[in-house]
Structure formats: C-alpha cells, structure tokens
Amino acid sequence: MLKTIYNRIRLFMLRRKEPYTLFYNILGFYPKNIQLYEQACLHRSSSIRTEKGRWINNERLEFLGDAILDAIVADVVFKTFDSKKEGFLTNTRSKIVQRETLNKLAVQIGLDKLIISSMKTNSHNNYMYGNAFEAFIGAIYLDQGYNVCKKFVEERVIAPYINLSKVAKKEFNFKSRLIEWCQKQKISIEFSLVESFVDHDNNPVFQSQAQLGGLSGGIGIGYSKKESQQNAARMALKKLHNDKTYYDAVIATRTVIKNEAGENDNTPIDELPNDATLHEEENTPALPN
Incomplete structure (x- = not known):
C-alpha cells in the first residue's frame, strides 16, 4: 500500500507524466526505469540514437523477453495441464508464444499504439508488434523482476485474452x-x-x-x-x-x-x-x- 502511494506521489513530481500514465494503463503499475519500456517500443527502423550517438532499438530486449516469456508460459501450461505429457505441453506453449499470437496480444493490450517505427504497417511488419511484446516482457523483467513479470503475463495477458483449453486443442503445425x-x-x-x-x-x-x-x-x-x-x-x-x-x-x-x-x-x-x-x-x- 505504501509503495503504491509513493509511486503515485513520484508520478506527480515528474515532468513527463504522460508516458508513465500510458505504460501504467498497460502494466497496472508505474515503471521504475521508464527508459526500458520506451526502448522496448523502438523498432529498428526508428533511427533513434542516444546522446552519445549510438543506435538503439528493442532487439536486445526482445532476445531477453523471448526467453523469459518461454519460461513463464511453460510454468503456466505445466500447472494448468497437470496430467499431460511433455509433447502436449511443448506444443501448447508453442501455440501461445508463436508470432501471430503475440502480434494479437500486443494489439489487445494497446502496445501497438506506443511502437515507434518508420515502416508502413503490412502483414509482415506487423510482426514488429509481437517483437515489441517480447521486448516489453524483457523490460518488465529488468525493471521489476521475474515475479512481477510473471504476474503481469498471467493476470493481464493470459487471463483476459487466452483460453488455454481452446488453444491446446487448436491445430497449427x-x-x-x-x-x-x-x-x-x-x-x-x-x-x-x-x-x-x-x-x-x-x-x-x-x-x-x-x-x-x-x-x-x-x-x-x-x-x-x-x-x-x-x-x-x-x-x-x-x-x-x-x-x-x-x-x-x-x-x-x-x-x-x-x-x-x-x-x-x-x-x-x-x-x-x-x-x-x-x-x-x-x-x-x-x-x-
């Protein structure tokens, strides 16, 4: 409770209030290091440099988020289907973390509106949404730790948007x-x-x-x-x-x-x-x- 109050006071003291509010609407909490989340939304085509002139984008965070998301989804699937064998669990996890699913999830939580890119949207570079989603997971992990990241995926992604039983039955391979x-x-x-x-x-x-x-x-x-x-x-x-x-x-x-x-x-x-x-x-x- 005290932590929540502190974060609210901290928010009002910041000059750049709007980005914090936008991320809060998706995350359900206020970022500690907002730059991580801003970087997670930078597609490689955005052509943005640091003050030192170094190009920055979300690809490193995407790499990290991919691994973290795999672990979280594996945990959720393992506990949900407690009598299923390894092949079933692997297949179900793959259906959840495949690019098409992550693209949809990024749109559903509103992350697509925050992505900065110089590319036109089409059926391929829409993959940038799924990539940004993974980068966003990486940002949460670095900013808040694994437990908060897992809670976000379970409560704000899987619970409202993914029917695990339906996904498990769906053929995709x-x-x-x-x-x-x-x-x-x-x-x-x-x-x-x-x-x-x-x-x-x-x-x-x-x-x-x-x-x-x-x-x-x-x-x-x-x-x-x-x-x-x-x-x-x-x-x-x-x-x-x-x-x-x-x-x-x-x-x-x-x-x-x-x-x-x-x-x-x-x-x-x-x-x-x-x-x-x-x-x-x-x-x-x-x-x-």
Whole structure:
C-alpha cells in the first residue's frame, strides 16, 4: 500500500507524466526505469540514437523477453495441464508464444499504439508488434523482476485474452501433421523452395511447394521459409480433404511393401483426421502488388 502511494506521489513530481500514465494503463503499475519500456517500443527502423550517438532499438530486449516469456508460459501450461505429457505441453506453449499470437496480444493490450517505427504497417511488419511484446516482457523483467513479470503475463495477458483449453486443442503445425500422415501411408513428401524475392519494403518473401508422391499440393507464401512451408502444408491438407481426385492420385503413389510371405502389404489406408481449422480463413499473406 505504501509503495503504491509513493509511486503515485513520484508520478506527480515528474515532468513527463504522460508516458508513465500510458505504460501504467498497460502494466497496472508505474515503471521504475521508464527508459526500458520506451526502448522496448523502438523498432529498428526508428533511427533513434542516444546522446552519445549510438543506435538503439528493442532487439536486445526482445532476445531477453523471448526467453523469459518461454519460461513463464511453460510454468503456466505445466500447472494448468497437470496430467499431460511433455509433447502436449511443448506444443501448447508453442501455440501461445508463436508470432501471430503475440502480434494479437500486443494489439489487445494497446502496445501497438506506443511502437515507434518508420515502416508502413503490412502483414509482415506487423510482426514488429509481437517483437515489441517480447521486448516489453524483457523490460518488465529488468525493471521489476521475474515475479512481477510473471504476474503481469498471467493476470493481464493470459487471463483476459487466452483460453488455454481452446488453444491446446487448436491445430497449427500443419507441416508436422502432413509429414506424419504421409509416413503412415508410405507416401513420399518433399518441401521445395519455388521462388524468393523481396517486397516493396525490402522484406524477403518465400514461396514453398509441398509435393506428395511427386504431386503438388499447392504453393505456400510466407516471410520466412518456415512460414511458407506451413502454409504449403495447410493447402495440401485442405486439398486432400476437398479434392477426391487429388487424394486418389496421391494414394496411388504409395510404396508397396512385400510381407514375409512375398505378398503385397494391403494395410488399410488411414483416413485423414478431421479438423475444422482447415476450413477457416487462410492466414497466408497476400503477395505485394
């Protein structure tokens, strides 16, 4: 209680009241070292220097915040799902700390409005929101310590914005799922880079193709090879579900294995797992004009 009163008095004594208020609205407490939070909001394109002429941005804080956030989310997931195995816990944590989720969280808590950048907003550099969110976590850790940082993530991020049970059930690793299915069906699978180029903001763009039994399942687009492969896998899974001609053609490429008696292995073909997320709106970014 006394600490809260002290911080309020300290706030009124400061000349730069507005930044403290803005950060308080997000954090729920007043920063001790506001410069950490201001730096967390500096994208590398902001072209800001210190008084000594050194360039500053949020990349170092992002590195630290990434590790701290991983630890906090792992702790929360571990305690929430007390009967689940390591693979489930790892997968659930990955869904929470993936870039798309962090982008949304940054917007939901209002952090996007504080980010300083000279870049135009588009589907790729929106990643700056997720990066800034991680940097913000790093700033909290340095300013207040781990316990306060953990409390912030639990009470002001996860509790109001993330349904852990729903997230745990959501499918997002389409590449792993497709590879697993192909392995069970004895079908070859390959992800190949079709093309790479840069957009108008000089950001790299990748196009990857998923080939099942040598047959194209579609081309995925992304701002990293990993993202483009995930999108290609998602397209291939949708094509397997919705295009029977393609499904039959892929199945026809199965490798026939001889059993010990010299007869063909006629193991029944597993059905594709039903997943409603395949029918949601695509998250593949649009190509630049």
